[in-house]
Amino acid sequence: MDLQHRTRATSSSRLTARRVWWRLHRDLGLSVGLVFVLLGLSGSLLVFYPRLDLWLNPQLQVAPQPGPEQSYQQMLETVQKAYPQCGGSWQLELPLRAEDRAYTARCRRTAAAMSGEFAPQMVTVNPYTLQVLGNRQWGQTVMSWIYDLHLTLLLGTTGTLLLGGIGLLLCLSLVSGFYLWWPRQLAFAKALHFKRGAAAARRNYDLHKLAGVCGLAFTLMLTVTGALLATPQWFKPTIDALSPLARMPMLHSAPAAGRAMLDADTVAGLARAAFPDAELRWLDTPEDAQGVYSLRLWQRGEPSRRFPKTFVWLDAYSGALLATRDARQRSAGDALFAWLHPLHNGEVLGLAGRWLILLAGVLPLPMYVTGFIRWRQKCRAARGR
Structure with a gap:
């Protein structure tokens, strides 16, 4: 009798736990599932x-041409004339692909940016002719609008905080779905089977579970990395306590009477000398008379080529090396944050990784639709009892 009683108690406890997980999965899916769909499609x-931005704006493309490109300094002077309202630093991004040689510089001190938004002015220039190909503000182009939708839900800082919380709830939803799917007696073949000849309700359920389980590794990775990217301030104190994170140095140039700032090309040469095998990716001009040059370089082995984590800071007048940050010599915590973005967009696995992430971003749509249909089926069944 005691054995039977314990067996019944265990069975009842499991049933109660399953009901709790099912209700959690249902309520989270219905409440934040639609946001998951929006984030997934926009992320895809x-x-x-x-590349899509270039496809939408073909006038910004510049094919390689014979002859040398103009200097970085000339390009910066060109964009400064195109947007004289910028009174601060310009951030010059070097071309990422050999087949497209256009350079784009960003001015972050815009009217919208001064109110706390990320809304730089983006000026694209032909490096051979110095012709200005585009003068656009972030948020007013199709792709940058989609980017803001994905990052903030178009709600600014409030949106990023919401997305951080929603990301954690989505993680819980995915884990609860996996718990509910986990087969008893490890009958995985049966649990992964799709019954083609079954009733519509059963086929809908099979589609829901297969979309969730087969894509779980990718959707869970996207939600975790997304939450960390949206609200790093929630996680950095804990990570910093376990593995100290690098701090941005507070640096100043030393202006001298009669000495002008060094030009961008000289500074680029000094940065390359500090990391001879690195590829220069970004060059930031000084913010003001006491500002410094900040240069960002990519070293082989870094997960993101577009946004690498190797930095060089130089005095704007003397060219003195004020500080460096070598991405190959970083803490585990810094390595974690360096991998977040290339994991989130698939860059870490090259073109194949990007296509995998694109497909993973589509998965929340069938998961939500089939989940919503199953909820409606259960509601109709409950009313019929």
């Missing part, structure tokens, strides 16, 4: 957003 578009 953003996987290739630089």
Whole structure:
């Protein structure tokens, strides 16, 4: 009798736990599932957003041409004339692909940016002719609008905080779905079977579970990395306590009477000398008379070529090396944050990785639709009892 009683108690406890997990999965799916769909579809578009932006704006493309490109300094002077309202630093991004040689510089001190938004002015220039090909503001182009939708829900800082919380809830939803799917007695073949000849309700359920289980590794990775990217301030104190994170140095140039700032090309040469095998990716001009040059370089082995984590800071007048950050010599915590973005957009696995993330971003749509249909089926069944 005691054995039977314990067996019944265990069975009842499991049933109660399953009901709790099912209700959690249902309520989270219905409440934040639609946001998951929005984030997934917008994220799929953003996987290739630089190329899609060029496809939408073909006038910004510059094919390689014979002869040398103009200097970085000349390009910066060109964009400064195109957007004289910028009173601060310009951030010059070097071309990422050999087949497209256009350079784009960003001015972050815009009217919208001064109110706390990320809304730089983006000026694209032909490096051979110095012709200005585009003068656009972030958020007013199709792809940058989609980017803001994905990152903030178009709600600014409030949106990023919401997305951080929603990301954690989505993680719980995915884990609860996996728990509910986990087969008893490890009958995985049966649990992964799709019954083609079954009733519509059963086929809908099979589609829901297969979309969730087969894509779980990718959707869970996207939600975790997305939450960390949206609200790093929630996680950095804990990570910093376990593995100290690098701090941005507070640096200043030393202006001298009669000495002008060094030009961008000289500074680029000094940065390359500090990391001879690295590829220069970004060059930031000084913010003001006491500002410094900040240069960002990519070293082989870094997960993101577009947004690498190797930095060089130089005095704007003397060219003195003020500080460096070598991405190959970083803490585990810094390595974690360096991998977040290339994991989130698939860059870490090259073109194949980007296509995998694009497909993973589509998965929340069938998961939500089939889940919603199953909920409606259960509601109708409950009313019929």
